[in-house]
Amino acid sequence: MSDSSTLPPVRLPAEAELARDALATPLLSRAVRLARWAGPGTLVGAGGELVDEQLPAAAAELGLPDDADGAADASEAWRVAVDTGLVEIVDEEEGTVTVGEELGVLTSGGPADVLALWRAALETVLADASVPDLDDLVDAMEEGGEIDFSQLDWDPEAEAEFLDGVLGNLYLLTVTEGGAGEGPVPLPALAASMIVPDDMGEPTDDVLEQVSDAMMRLDDQFRMLAPVGLVEFQPVDEALMADIDSDEPAAPVDESDIARYGMVRLTPLGLHGIRARMLEAGIDAPAVGDLADKGADALLDGTSAFPQAAAQAEIEQWLARRETLASARELLGAARGGDQGAPLRRLRCQQALSLVGTEAEPALREVLQDPELGGLARVWLAEHGATDVPAPSEDLVFWLTVDTIAAQLSLEGNSEELQALVEGLAAQHSGFFAAAWRVDHPATADVLEAMGRLHPDKKVAKEARKAAFKARSASGG
Numbered sequence: 001m002s003d004s005s006t007l008p009p010v011r012l013p014a015e016a017e018l019a020r021d022a023l024a025t026p027l028l029s030r031a032v033r034l035a036r037w038a039g040p041g042t043l044v045g046a047g048g049e050l051v052d053e054q055l056p057a058a059a060a061e062l063g064l065p066d067d068a069d070g071a072a073d074a075s076e077a078w079r080v081a082v083d084t085g086l087v088e089i090v091d092e093e094e095g096t097v098t099v100g101e102e103l104g105v106l107t108s109g110g111p112a113d114v115l116a117l118w119r120a121a122l123e124t125v126l127a128d129a130s131v132p133d134l135d136d137l138v139d140a141m142e143e144g145g146e147i148d149f150s151q152l153d154w155d156p157e158a159e160a161e162f163l164d165g166v167l168g169n170l171y172l173l174t175v176t177e178g179g180a181g182e183g184p185v186p187l188p189a190l191a192a193s194m195i196v197p198d199d200m201g202e203p204t205d206d207v208l209e210q211v212s213d214a215m216m217r218l219d220d221q222f223r224m225l226a227p228v229g230l231v232e233f234q235p236v237d238e239a240l241m242a243d244i245d246s247d248e249p250a251a252p253v254d255e256s257d258i259a260r261y262g263m264v265r266l267t268p269l270g271l272h273g274i275r276a277r278m279l280e281a282g283i284d285a286p287a288v289g290d291l292a293d294k295g296a297d298a299l300l301d302g303t304s305a306f307p308q309a310a311a312q313a314e315i316e317q318w319l320a321r322r323e324t325l326a327s328a329r330e331l332l333g334a335a336r337g338g339d340q341g342a343p344l345r346r347l348r349c350q351q352a353l354s355l356v357g358t359e360a361e362p363a364l365r366e367v368l369q370d371p372e373l374g375g376l377a378r379v380w381l382a383e384h385g386a387t388d389v390p391a392p393s394e395d396l397v398f399w400l401t402v403d404t405i406a407a408q409l410s411l412e413g414n415s416e417e418l419q420a421l422v423e424g425l426a427a428q429h430s431g432f433f434a435a436a437w438r439v440d441h442p443a444t445a446d447v448l449e450a451m452g453r454l455h456p457d458k459k460v461a462k463e464a465r466k467a468a469f470k471a472r473s474a475s476g477g
Contacts, residue, residue: 009286009310010175010275013268019111021269022118025229030062030077031121035086035103037061042097048082048089050075076128084120115272118229122273125228129221130159162194162214163221164277167266169193170231171274171285174266177307187222187236187262191215215262222264230270234263292317296327296334299352300345304410315352328353328360336372338442340410347407350376358384375400398439401425406443409450419454426451426460433467437474445471 012018022028037058043051050058055071058078064070081087085102105113173185191214196203203211215236222233237260266274278285291302291314299318303311319327335349336342353360353376364380367373368390375396381389392400408418426432436448445468452464 006284006305007172007278007286008175008177009288009290009306009314010171010271011288011310011313012272012275015111015115018269018272019114019118021229021267022114023106025118025227025269027077027080027125027227027229028118028121030073031081031084031086032103032106033062034058034074034078035081035099038081038087038097038099040096040098044082044089044097048079050078080121080124083124084117086117118269119273119276122228122230125225125230126160126163129224130156130163162217165194166190166218167274168278170264170266171271171278174271177309182265184232184234184263184265186258187215187218187264188258190264191218218264219262222262229267230273232265232267234259236260236262288313289317290314292321296330300331300334300348301341303348304341304344311348311351312355315348316355319352319355324356324359325363328356328363329366332363332367332373332377335376336370338372340442342372343403343407343443344410346372346376346403347411350380353380354383361386371396371399372403375403394435395439398436399441402436402439402441402444402447405447405450406441409447414450414454418450419456422451422454423456426455426457426464433463437467437471439471445475 013021023032043054045051055074056066058074059066059070062070062074062077064073078087081100082089085100087097087103088100090096090098102117105117170185170190173190174181188211191211192203195210195214196207200207219236222231223235225231226233239260275285275287286302288310291299294302296318299315303314306314322330331349331352335346337345353364361381361384364377365386367377370377375392378389378392379400405418405421408415408421412418429435433448433451437444441447448464448468448471452461452468455461455464
């Protein structure tokens with residue numbers, strides 16, 4: 001899984017839609033059909049698997065071909081049915097089965113129950129995907145039926161961690177603003193994300209060979225994960241297999257042929273599944289809508305680190321559940337404060353208030369004299385065509401400027417947009433730094449120091465640093 005303690009929020013469809021997707025996946029739908037097909041005469045082996053004599057009938061029930069592939073697909077669907085509790089072993093010695101309790105979930109349970117059943121199926125497939133090829137297992141089998149893992153060059157825990165890491169990277173690429181989004185990710189890029197060190201320039205032949213090996217493992221694994229609905233996968237072109245399997249170092253991937261090397265994307269159901277596994281692992285993996293039923297303080301704090309589009313979507317869901325005037329008052333109340341996170345809360349409050357109509361006007365007028373909220377209230381009222389709005393004092397204008405830059409620093413760091421804002425302020429107000437250091441705001445010195453870092457003109461940057469020094473001296477910092 002990703003090592004990030006907090007990930008960008010994911011946008012997921014409603015549970016009901018995800019549950020419909022889950023029931024429509026080839027693997028789970030086959031498992032359900034076999035569970036309904038099974039009866040007292042269905043015989044299984046000691047491990048709960050269908051005996052060979054039953055496989056042709058199971059494949060026929062599923063409309064699968066009467067060949068080895070059909071038998072393998074039927075066997076896999078049966079294993080999922082057993083592992084998820086859709087069928088239960090009645091008598092291990094006689095090898096008979098009956099309908100499992102979980103089959104009733106499909107008719108009496110809700111979407112959350114269906115999704116829990118699908119996640120159980122996913123765990124079965126993920127476990128299978130981390131196991132070596134069957135031929136390799138047979139070759140490593142010792143007398144007595146034990147597997148000599150040393151012959152396999154296979155570490156079960158490491159293999160599972162590798163696949164977890166790949167899926168975590170794929171999730172991150174999907175949910176990060178400016179990442180893959182809903183588009184597919186090339187398999188070479190995904191393999192390289194696990195193999196190539198971040199600080200490596202041109203990959204060595206050895207590293208490229210490792211990337212090729214990882215691609216082939218992922219090609220096999222994603223072929224297994226597609227039927228459970230976790231991913232949509234375009235496998236590696238068979239014509240390229242010979243080149244990849246050769247002993248020669250892999251050639252650089254031709255960008256025009258990138259799709260031939262495999263493409264993969266997480267489905268909405270896959271995003272739900274990977275997020276659920278991350279949450280179980282203690283990783284903070286938020287989803288848009290998580291804050292919709294919480295207070296304004298949780299909304300403003302929770303969206304502080306969100307990308308702009310995700311914050312907007314979260315705020316829209318929050319507002320949709322509330323009456324406009326009451327929500328505006330609650331937002332303004334939550335935006336107050338002199339702590340380090342307060343400027344960014346006020347920025348998110350402004351973003352939220354920009355989405356409400358004139359019904360919120362009384363709430364904004366109520367805070368016109370508030371030293372922390374009066375500035376943003378005047379901006380909102382002016383933008384909504386309100387009359388009789390008192391002009392802001394110079395102190396209030398400077399305070400709002402410092403507050404805005406402090407919020408942008410928290411949100412973006414030293415971005416190009418912030419640099420442009422700093423240059424514009426210094427150009428428009430010749431005496432800006434002479435006045436700004438006196439602003440009674442907890443972030444004044446930090447903001448002026450940042451302006452000194454960001455401004456390209458050395459003379460102006462020096463003025464900003466001197467002003468920051470004065471601000472620290474005045475505050476005793």
